[in-house]
Amino acid sequence: MTGVLRPGHVQIRVFDLEESVRFYRDVLGLVETGRDDKGRVYFKCWDERDHNSYIIRQAEEAGIDFFGFKVLNVETLDKLEADLNEYGIETSRMPAGDMLATGERVRFTLPTGHIMELYAEKSAVGNGLTNANPGPWNAASEHGIAPVRLDHMLLYGPNVAANKKIFEEVLGFFLVERVLAEDGEFEAALWLSCSHKVHDIAFVEHPEPGKLHHCSFLMESWEKVLRAGDIMSMNEVSVDIGPTRHGITRGCTIYAWDPSGNRFETFMGGYQPYPDYETITWDWDHFPQGLDYPQRKLHESFLTIVT
Incomplete structure (x- = not known):
């Protein structure tokens, strides 16, 4: 690397x-x-x-x-x-x-x-x-949930297409997955990697600039994600989604909020892409499956609440 x-x-x-x-x-x-x-x-x-x-x-x-x-x-x-x-x-x-x-x-x-x-x-x-x-x-x-590492961030803001060009053409990232808007052309969400990880950063088109959707912390196993859910409940942490699995990235996950309302993720799984892999595309009709594979549901809180 x-x-x-x-x-x-x-x-x-x-x-x-x-x-x-x-x-x-x-x-x-x-x-x-x-x-x-x-x-x-x-x-x-x-x-x-x-x-x-x-x-x-x-x-x-x-x-x-x-x-x-x-x-x-x-x-x-x-x-x-x-x-x-x-x-x-x-x-x-x-x-x-x-x-x-x-x-x-x-x-x-x-x-x-x-x-x-x-x-x-x-x-x-x-x-x-x-x-x-x-x-x-x-x-x-x-001690506590005890994630292994800071894994990635998902950020919301306008003009993600321009971000994509900078990450690909200047910083050497490659596009792993994307979600197309309802018109079937516009890229509404992007997952980019600079390594063998399924993503190191992701962006979603949003009218307000500079917004945080979540910071993600890597867990070693699905069992560790479930244990994280237990600890969240024991401490009355407000949970957004999960435990569930994404279609996008294949990651297994729980999303929750810190005391200030900043969303964080306990995440494991995903595949290991390489720069020569073809980008995976999700159309808008299948985006619910991409977000929450078992329930095939677009969670309103997940799509709208940012800090």
Whole structure:
């Protein structure tokens, strides 16, 4: 793997910081890794090696501030910034240390209104296991829901077609699946990958810019997803959909909301595409099956509620 490697971090706005810390630490089971002088709290999933992947800050409005993808090295970061500039996208540099344990970040705004970053350096803190003869899990992997990693984001905004061109032509992603609108031509939703994953990011056409649909956390198995559902119920977490299976991506899932109304997903499964695979297309009549394969239902809350 070269170029853009994977989703690296996302910063989310919450209403009550300490309530949200308790939720993400004790219910979702993320590992708190630090706090900074801007009032942000940093987390990572138990099996992630880098210092942070999920950052929260207190605000009057829920939603997403920005998200970042890690790239191979500093040389790749410089080249991608030059490629973005040549394509006509204005970038800026966020200095090393602006985020805890994170190097310089190249920041730019997508046509959908989302702020995206690329970065090459983040301090490695490990997953609590040794690098010599490690065990398969540790105590952190059993605390709360305990996802393995931040897997992907689904974002809502206008002009997803322009986003698609940037991701394909500049950043080296490929289109894995898509949903066509009722006219059979317009691409209403896109699932894009920079790796062997069924998606690293997805976009849905929406009139308001910069909206968050959900951040997704990877679970090891369907049993772990069901256990996550038990933990959600024990803690009276509001659930949107699931447990169920998507037709799109074949993922098995539960969607729920944090205390501020930011949707998150506990996700497992999906197939492993390669860049030479033909894009899978869902027409509008079969979109209910794509969303919820067993019930073949378009859930109104899933389609309309964003932060």
